[in-house]
Structure formats: C-alpha cells, structure tokens
Amino acid sequence: MLSRTASTLYWMSRNVERAENTARILDVAYRMSLLTNDPNLQDQEWFAPLNITGTLFPFSGRHSIVNAREVLHFMAFDPDNPSSIYSCAQAARENARAVRGTITSEMWEVINATWLEMQNMDEDRMYARGVSAFFEWVKERSHLFRGVTFGTIRRDDAFSFHRLGTYVERADNTARIVDAKYHVLLPSVADVGGAVDYYQWSAVLRSVSAFEAYRKVYRDSITPLRIAELLILRDDIPRSLHFCLRDVYNILCKVQNRNSGEATRQAGEIYASLQFGTMDNIFAIGLHEYLTAFLESTQRLAGEINQSFFAPSLPTA
Amino acid sequence: MGESALFNEMYAADGTVRPHYEIFANWLANTPPEKIAQNRHAADLLFHRVGITFAVYGEATGTERLIPFDIVPHIIPAVQWDRVSEGLTQRVRALNAFLHDVYHGRDILKAGKIPEQAILGNSQYRPEMVGIDVPGGIYAHIAGIDLVKDGTGEYFVLEDNLRTPSGVSYLLENRKMMMRLFPELFGMQRVRPVDHYPDLLLETLRNVAPAGTDMPTIVLMTPGQFNSAYFEHAFLAQQMGIELVEGADLFVADDTVFMRTTQGPQRVDVIYRRIDDDFIDPEAFRGDSMLGVPGLMRAYRAGRVALANAVGTGVADDKSTYPYVPEMIRFYLGEEPILKNVHTWMLGNPADLEYVLAHMEELVIKEAQGSGGYGMLIGPASTKEERARYRQRVLDAPEKFIAQPTLALSACPTFTDRGMAPRHIDLRPYVLSGKEVKLVSGGLTRVALREGSLVVNSSQGGGVKDTWIID
Numbered sequence: 001m002l003s004r005t006a007s008t009l010y011w012m013s014r015n016v017e018r019a020e021n022t023a024r025i026l027d028v029a030y031r032m033s034l035l036t037n038d039p040n041l042q043d044q045e046w047f048a049p050l051n052i053t054g055t056l057f058p059f060s061g062r063h064s065i066v067n068a069r070e071v072l073h074f075m076a077f078d079p080d081n082p083s084s085i086y087s088c089a090q091a092a093r094e095n096a097r098a099v100r101g102t103i104t105s106e107m108w109e110v111i112n113a114t115w116l117e118m119q120n121m122d123e124d125r126m127y128a129r130g131v132s133a134f135f136e137w138v139k140e141r142s143h144l145f146r147g148v149t150f151g152t153i154r155r156d157d158a159f160s161f162h163r164l165g166t167y168v169e170r171a172d173n174t175a176r177i178v179d180a181k182y183h184v185l186l187p188s189v190a191d192v193g194g195a196v197d198y199y200q201w202s203a204v205l206r207s208v209s210a211f212e213a214y215r216k217v218y219r220d221s222i223t224p225l226r227i228a229e230l231l232i233l234r235d236d237i238p239r240s241l242h243f244c245l246r247d248v249y250n251i252l253c254k255v256q257n258r259n260s261g262e263a264t265r266q267a268g269e270i271y272a273s274l275q276f277g278t279m280d281n282i283f284a285i286g287l288h289e290y291l292t293a294f295l296e297s298t299q300r301l302a303g304e305i306n307q308s309f310f311a312p313s314l315p316t317a
Numbered sequence: 318m319g320e321s322a323l324f325n326e327m328y329a330a331d332g333t334v335r336p337h338y339e340i341f342a343n344w345l346a347n348t349p350p351e352k353i354a355q356n357r358h359a360a361d362l363l364f365h366r367v368g369i370t371f372a373v374y375g376e377a378t379g380t381e382r383l384i385p386f387d388i389v390p391h392i393i394p395a396v397q398w399d400r401v402s403e404g405l406t407q408r409v410r411a412l413n414a415f416l417h418d419v420y421h422g423r424d425i426l427k428a429g430k431i432p433e434q435a436i437l438g439n440s441q442y443r444p445e446m447v448g449i450d451v452p453g454g455i456y457a458h459i460a461g462i463d464l465v466k467d468g469t470g471e472y473f474v475l476e477d478n479l480r481t482p483s484g485v486s487y488l489l490e491n492r493k494m495m496m497r498l499f500p501e502l503f504g505m506q507r508v509r510p511v512d513h514y515p516d517l518l519l520e521t522l523r524n525v526a527p528a529g530t531d532m533p534t535i536v537l538m539t540p541g542q543f544n545s546a547y548f549e550h551a552f553l554a555q556q557m558g559i560e561l562v563e564g565a566d567l568f569v570a571d572d573t574v575f576m577r578t579t580q581g582p583q584r585v586d587v588i589y590r591r592i593d594d595d596f597i598d599p600e601a602f603r604g605d606s607m608l609g610v611p612g613l614m615r616a617y618r619a620g621r622v623a624l625a626n627a628v629g630t631g632v633a634d635d636k637s638t639y640p641y642v643p644e645m646i647r648f649y650l651g652e653e654p655i656l657k658n659v660h661t662w663m664l665g666n667p668a669d670l671e672y673v674l675a676h677m678e679e680l681v682i683k684e685a686q687g688s689g690g691y692g693m694l695i696g697p698a699s700t701k702e703e704r705a706r707y708r709q710r711v712l713d714a715p716e717k718f719i720a721q722p723t724l725a726l727s728a729c730p731t732f733t734d735r736g737m738a739p740r741h742i743d744l745r746p747y748v749l750s751g752k753e754v755k756l757v758s759g760g761l762t763r764v765a766l767r768e769g770s771l772v773v774n775s776s777q778g779g780g781v782k783d784t785w786i787i788d
C-alpha cells in the first residue's frame with residue numbers, strides 16, 4: 001500500500017475516533033453540570049473537557065471565562081480549533097476524499113454525508129434539538145462508520161492502518177480521561193465518599209461506554225480502584241488501554257516491514273506491561289505518574305509508526 | 318452545415334415522436350409527474366451523497382459543485398451508432414499513425430499534406446519524443462472525440478481530445494443513476510451496456526506495458542484532490558483496482574519508476590496519467606512543477622515505463638491540426654473519412670482571416686489551444702463591443718485563432734424550471750487503443766442548460782444526460 005494512503009487512512013480514523021471521544025467527554029460534562037443548581041459549580045464542570053483534551057491553553061487564549069456555552073462552542077463547532085468535532089469531521093472527510101479509491105463506497109458515503117449534515121448544524125440548532133441529542137448524533141455517525149467499515153472493507157492493509165489509527169487515538173483518549181479524574185480515583189480519597197464522587201465515577205465509566213460492563217464484571221458497588229483496573233488492565237473492554245495496545249501490537253506485527261522493528265518492539269513493551277501489570281504496582285508508582293508515562297510512551301510509539309510506515313522512503317541507490 | 322433548421326433528437330419536424338424515442342415518450346406520458354419530480358430530486362441527493370462533484374477553477378478553494386443531471390436520455394438508434402463507431406475507430410487509428418509519424422519519419426510532412434511549420438512550430442510538438450518507440454506505436458490510448466449533429470441529423474467531429482480527456486465517470490454514473498431511478502425503462506427495450514468501460518481501460522493499459530512485464534503494475538496518476546476531475550481519478554482507480562498516486566508517491570532510480578509503499582519501493586510499469594505533459598517531470602519540462610516526478614522522462618525514454626497517454630499527443634488534437642485530420646485518414650489508411658469535420662478557417666491564412674473578420678457576427682472564433690469553452694467568441698450572441706475587442710485580439714496574433722460556422726447543435730428535450738424544453742447537446746464517446754481499438758456504446762452527452770446556449774462545458778453551467786444506444 002502507498003505510504004501516503006496508509007498515512008491518510010490512519011489519520012482518517014484518528015479524526016473519526018477523536019470526534020466521537022470529544023462528543024463523549026462533552027456529553028459527560030454536560031450531564032454533570034446538570035446535577036447542580038449552583039452556577040459556579042456548573043461552570044467548574046467545564047474545565048474537565050479542556051483538561052482532558054489538553055486544550056485549556058489554546059482555549060484561554062481566546063476565551064476569558066469557562067462555561068458551558070464557551071466550551072461547547074470551542075470543542076464542538078469552532079472551525080479554528082483543530083480538535084473540535086466540526087474540524088475533525090471536516091478533516092476526516094478530506095482524508096476520506098484523498099483515499100476514496102481505497103475505502104469502500106459505503107465508507108465514503110457515511111463520512112461524506114456526516115460532513116454535509118455537520119455543515120448544516122450550528123449552536124442554535126444544537127440547543128434547539130437538545131445538547132445531548134447532538135452528541136448522540138456524533139456517536140451514532142461514528143458507530144455507523146465503524147459498522148460500515150467492518151461490514152464492507154477487505155481485510156487488507158487498508159483495514160489494518162485504519163484500525164491502527166483508531167486504537168492509537170483511543171488509547172490516548174482513555175488514558176487522558178482516567179488521568180483527568182485521577183484525583184477522585186485515588187484510594188486515599190475513597191473515604192470522602194458521598195454522592196458527588198459516585199456521580200464522578202459513574203461519569204468516567206459512561207464516557208467510555210463501560211458503565212454496564214463494570215456492573216457485569218464486578219457485580220458490586222463502584223470503587224475507584226476497580227474503575228482504574230477496568231479501564232487500564234482488563235483485556236475485554238474495547239476502550240481499555242490493554243485492549244487498545246494489544247490490537248496496536250497485533251496490527252504492527254501484521255503490517256511489519258524492514259524499518260518497523262522498533263515500532264513493534266515499543267508496542268510490544270507497552271502491551272506486555274499492561275498484560276502482566278497489577279493495580280498494586282500502578283498505585284505504587286502513582287496513578288498520575290503511571291498514566292503520564294503511558295501517554296509519553298504511546299506518543300513515542302506514534303512517532304515511530306510515522307517514521308517506519310508513512311515518512312516517504314528515500315530513493316534506494 | 319445548415320444554420321436555420323434545428324435538429325430535435327426526440328421530435329421530427331412535423332412534431333411526431335421519432336421511432337427510437339417512442340418507448341420513452343410513452344413511458345413519460347404514463348408516469349405521474351410527481352414521481353418524475355421526486356426522482357429528479359432523489360438524483361440530486363444521491364449525487365451529493367455519493368460525492369460526484371467537480372471543483373470549479375476560479376472559485377474559492379475546495380468549492381465543489383454537482384454537474385446537473387437531466388433524466389431525459391439522449392437516445393441513438395444502433396444502426397446509426399455503429400456507423401459512428403466505425404468512423405471514430407478510423408479517425409483514432411489515423412491520429413495514432415500521425416503521432417507516430419511526426420515523431421519518426423515525418424512522411425506526411427514530406428508528402429506535403431500538412432505544412433511542416435504547422436506541426437514542428439506548434440507549441441504542443443515535443444522534440445523530446447523524437448525517435449522514442451512507444452509500446453505498440455500507440456500514443457493516444459484514451460481519446461475523447463466530441464461530436465455534434467447538424468440540422469439534417471448528420472454527425473460532425475467538433476474536436477479531438479487526445480491528452481487527458483475527462484468525463485467518462487459521468488457516463489458510468491449517469492447510467493447507474495438512471496437504472497436506480499427508473500429500472501422499468503431498461504426492461505422495455507435493450508439499451509447497450511456501458512459499465513464494462515473500466516475493464517476495457519484496464520486491458521488497454523495492460524496491453525501497453527513495457528515488454529517483459531507479465532504482471533505489470535499499473536497506477537493512475539492524479540494532480541491531487543484539488544484538481545477539478547479528482548472524483549473521476551479516484552473513481553477509475555477504484556473501478557480498475559489500481560493505486561491512485563500523486564507525483565510525490567513516485568520516484569525514479571536507475572531509470573526505473575517506483576512508488577513508495579509501506580513495504581518499501583515497488584516498481585511501476587504503466588502510468589495512466591491525468592496530468593498534463595508540462596507538469597509530469599520537472600527535469601524535462603516545467604521546472605516549477607510540484608506535481609510531477611523528477612526523472613520520469615528518463616525512465617520513459619529508456620522504455621522502462623509506459624505512459625498513457627504518451628507525451629506529445631497535443632500536437633494532434635490542437636485546433637490548428639484539426640483541419641488536416643481527414644487528410645491523415647486518406648494518407649495513412651487509404652480510406653475516405655466516415656465522420657466529417659466542421660469547416661474551419663485558419664486565421665493565420667490571410668484569405669481566411671479576411672473572410673472571418675468580415676463575418677464575425679455569424680461565426681464562432683476560438684483560440685487554437687483553448688479548452689473548456691473559455692476565451693471564445695460566439696458571433697450571433699456577441700455585442701458590437703465584444704466583437705471589436707475580440708477583433709483586436711485576433712489581429713495581434715491571427716495564427717493563434719480558428720473560426721467555424723455557428724453550429725446548429727441538435728437539441729434534446731430537457732427538464733427546466735419551466736417544464737420540458739429543448740436544449741443543445743453534444744456527445745463525447747471515449748475511444749480506447751491498445752492491441753485493438755475499442756469503445757463502449759455511446760458516450761457522455763453534455764447539455765447546455767441555459768436557453769439558446771451552445772456552451773455545454775460543465776465549468777460553464779452545462780449538465781449531463783445518460784446516452785442510450787438501442788437495438
């Protein structure tokens with residue numbers, strides 16, 4: 001497969017995944033803000049999406065206050081924010097257009113129709129339809145794209161690079177979500193208890209569609225330690241770090257070339273640490289420190305993937 | 318060509334429906350207008366969703382528009398088409414023989430059939446091609462020949478397109494759309510299929526691979542996604558199952574072309590390039606081209622890669638070469654041309670210039686090297702000021718212009734804002750030349766949607782129709 005095509009497919013799926021994740025994060029912030037009548041506390045909730053996505057800095061460059069309206073605008077519709085849902089939908093569509101001959105017509109139609117609908121969407125319409133309904137729509141489009149992809153594409157390199165992008169993006173996202181809430185997940189604050197914590201914890205689970213899975217796996221009350229275990233070490237939760245890195249590793253083994261040995265090794269190393277890691281160990285290191293190291297190592301891995309597959313190879317003499 | 322009588326494709330002069338349109342006319346009369354309106358709307362939505370759009374130069378970057386699709390087909394009886402098809406085959410064979418000749422022995426120039434200066438002094442003549450032997454001696458593998466009808470219903474060739482003719486994706490998509498919207502019409506009569514075009518094209522490209530390559534790697538080279546025909550490039554690559562590459566995806570080493578893949582460099586044998594000669598190799602042609610592949614011409618000259626179409630075909634489809642095509646047919650094939658040319662005045666010729674300047678309001682004057690309907694003067698539709706301005710342009714460099722009679726392009730009933738009305742059409746069949754010459758039945762019918770307009774180009778408000786050859 002052409003390096004440029006592989007790279008474009010990888011970024012197409014990262015953009016789709018990012019749009020979905022942003023919708024999930026915003027939806028949780030929105031629901032949390034509805035739990036209180038105190039406007040100050042409501043506004044507090046809107047720091048979380050900015051922290052998770054690491055966009056507080058660019059946001060504060062153009063906005064003086066953090067509240068629902070400002071954050072929703074910035075993260076959902078702002079064309080100048082490259083991570084906004086709008087920008088991701090646009091970028092994904094541009095990517096899809098560039099590899100139109102490689103993806104199936106069904107995949108193209110979903111991504112093109114999403115972009116056409118997105119252009120007809122604005123904040124007024126979102127508030128009129130209901131904020132959560134908009135996020136549902138974004139998630140549904142992403143689910144539809146995933147379903148259409150699985151149902152139509154040949155299991156070749158195109159599929160592999162598409163999945164690689166999805167899992168690299170998703171691992172990054174899950175780690176950020178858990179990290180942003182690490183203070184409420186620390187065992188030391190477990191004794192604080194209370195309703196707000198319960199909602200915080202369940203919000204984390206819901207933002208990665210793992211609330212129901214938690215109930216099934218543990219059949220018990222929600223505790224921060226188990227949440228962390230579920231989202232980091234479980235191998236059967238599609239958004240856990242373990243699950244994502246196992247797929248990243250397997251895909252890299254499948255598409256390996258002469259230059260990709262280091263990328264495969266790095267992925268294998270992270271995968272092994274998740275496969276054989278324990279929660280005791282993670283908490284001994286410190287959850288925040290552990291996740292910071294994880295994010296750094298996956299970013300290094302993403303750089304290595306770029307080098308070995310996408311960077312134009314030099315003419316061989 | 319008659320100017321007064323307008324040929325209507327569907328209705329004879331006495332108002333009766335022509336026999337080959339009878340089934341369609343009956344169907345139209347018996348189909349509720351609501352269903353038609355609904356399906357016309359559905360067609361728009363589908364084209365948008367599928368993303369069959371084209372970019373318009375001169376508008377904001379990324380602007381994409383739909384080509385309006387009209388549901389009334391352009392129907393041609395098979396008997397008439399088969400004769401046209403023979404004429405096209407004959408013409409393209411002669412054009413390929415001519416291209417081989419001008420880059421080798423130049424027999425036709427030596428025989429005095431075409432003035433030497435008209436060819437060797439043409440900016441589209443590529444001295445770089447002299448003496449290069451291309452596989453099979455074929456230069457124009459894909460040719461788009463524009464046809465029009467006069468008042469009597471006879472076909473004339475308006476223009477040959479031998480460089481990178483586009484539009485074939487619309488031919489295929491228009492048929493798909495008609496079959497999706499009105500499947501019943503295809504049960505009522507036998508409409509010749511067109512959807513095997515990508516197979517024929519792939520076979521043609523395989524035929525021209527350099528000798529010694531059993532399983533040639535074929536790629537389609539596009540200038541990129543901001544090119545107006547990008548949709549078509551992606552579409553054809555997908556239909557043929559070949560890679561769609563940009564210049565930056567390719568490189569040349571040891572006079573061999575490679576593409577950069579995730580598994581390392583892979584050799585490329587045939588390039589179906591949809592990018593002009595000027596831009597394909599910055600080492601050989603325009604040095605500022607960011608779209609091309611440095612060294613491509615070296616590999617081409619070494620016979621290590623085939624290009625379709627070949628470099629230098631522009632010298633044969635130039636409007637100043639066009640008047641000599643009938644002579645080429647006689648010279649190379651020893652046959653009389655089946656399809657006629659439109660009478661053409663060459664303004665570099667003083668007698669022609671004098672006549673044309675005296676009859677500007679009756680004629681169409683074009684730049685010999687213009688395309689896309691830009692920069693032409695349509696005499697009858699022009700104002701006195703426009704004619705005066707154009708006259709000056711012509712006088713500055715008369716050899717750069719040609720003139721033709723204002724054609725009474727045939728008209729086909731077409732849906733407009735105010736119901737069905739006749740609109741002018743032309744027809745572009747696509748002729749493929751590999752081991753043999755092949756074409757699918759029919760071609761792309763373009764329609765001028767503005768009342769009275771003769772400009773069918775999509776960049777200037779033209780639309781498209783499905784074309785049916787019925788037995």
